[in-house]
Amino acid sequence: MFQRRQEGGRGQQLVAVNVDTLLIVTSCNADFNLARLERYLIMANQAGSNPVIVLTKADTAEDAGVFQAQAEALQRDLSCHCLEWALRGRRFPVGALVRRWPDVALVGSSGVGKSTLVNTMTAPESDTNQKTGTIREYDAQGRHTTTARSLHAISGGGFVINTPGIRTLYSSDVTDGIDTLFAETTDLAPLCRFRDCTHAHEPGCAVQAAVSSGALLADRLERRPALVTENRDRTPVVSGLRGNKIVRKKKY
């Protein structure tokens, strides 16, 4: 079950359920943002689905391989597909993917080409014709063309859910998702001297030792503390000291 916290809202909004593969769509242009991709990966990991990064608009980039290499480095064994605009008129190669993981959902910012992809995944005789819209040239922002979620049969089996572009993705209640994103750190954590080690400054930290020895890239740790803190601050605690504090604050 994918859910996301709404901007300004307190509750969670349901995005999709029973999804085997989450296709995280981004473009080889100004939309490409590693920190945002990490949030999508956390969402997919937390829901227990198989995340796949789909890079669209490879035709507009000088070297799409640079985008692909950066995306692939975000999580252990992450699969990442780079799509050429030339795919227009051809089918998105979901065949192998869908045989293993038949139910797919697409997420990503507005204008990255989710609806364009859905149109190439469904059978030509199906009545799927998702409306697509142009993007603003100067910053690659889409215009929120798709406004509702929809489910379509993929030719060859399985189903795909198209979703409206997401503006901001907050992380809350996703501790497991973060642990999977940073699997190298998660694996090392039991070797740290302190059980609640933040891997930032503590002595006897196995993660920092791995960075010093070159076994782990320091880049991998850069955005982790912010994600951990955001998750902690946004996750409601139902019992214990912090939970009680929140209840008291609400009362008075």
Ligand SMILES: Nc1nc2c(ncn2[C@@H]2O[C@H](COP(=O)(O)OP(=O)(O)OP(=O)(O)O)[C@@H](O)[C@H]2O)c(=O)[nH]1
């Ligand atoms: N150059 C190029 N343009 C593409 C590609 N894929 C999609 N587009 C264009 O990108 C624009 C946005 O595509 P959409 O499919 O509407 O994007 P979306 O992600 O569904 O956007 P929202 O519905 O607003 O969330 C359209 O003008 C598409 O024609 C691609 O691979 N290369």
Ligand SMILES: [Mg+2]
């Ligand atoms: Mg769309």
Ligand SMILES: [Zn+2]
């Ligand atoms: Zn540590």
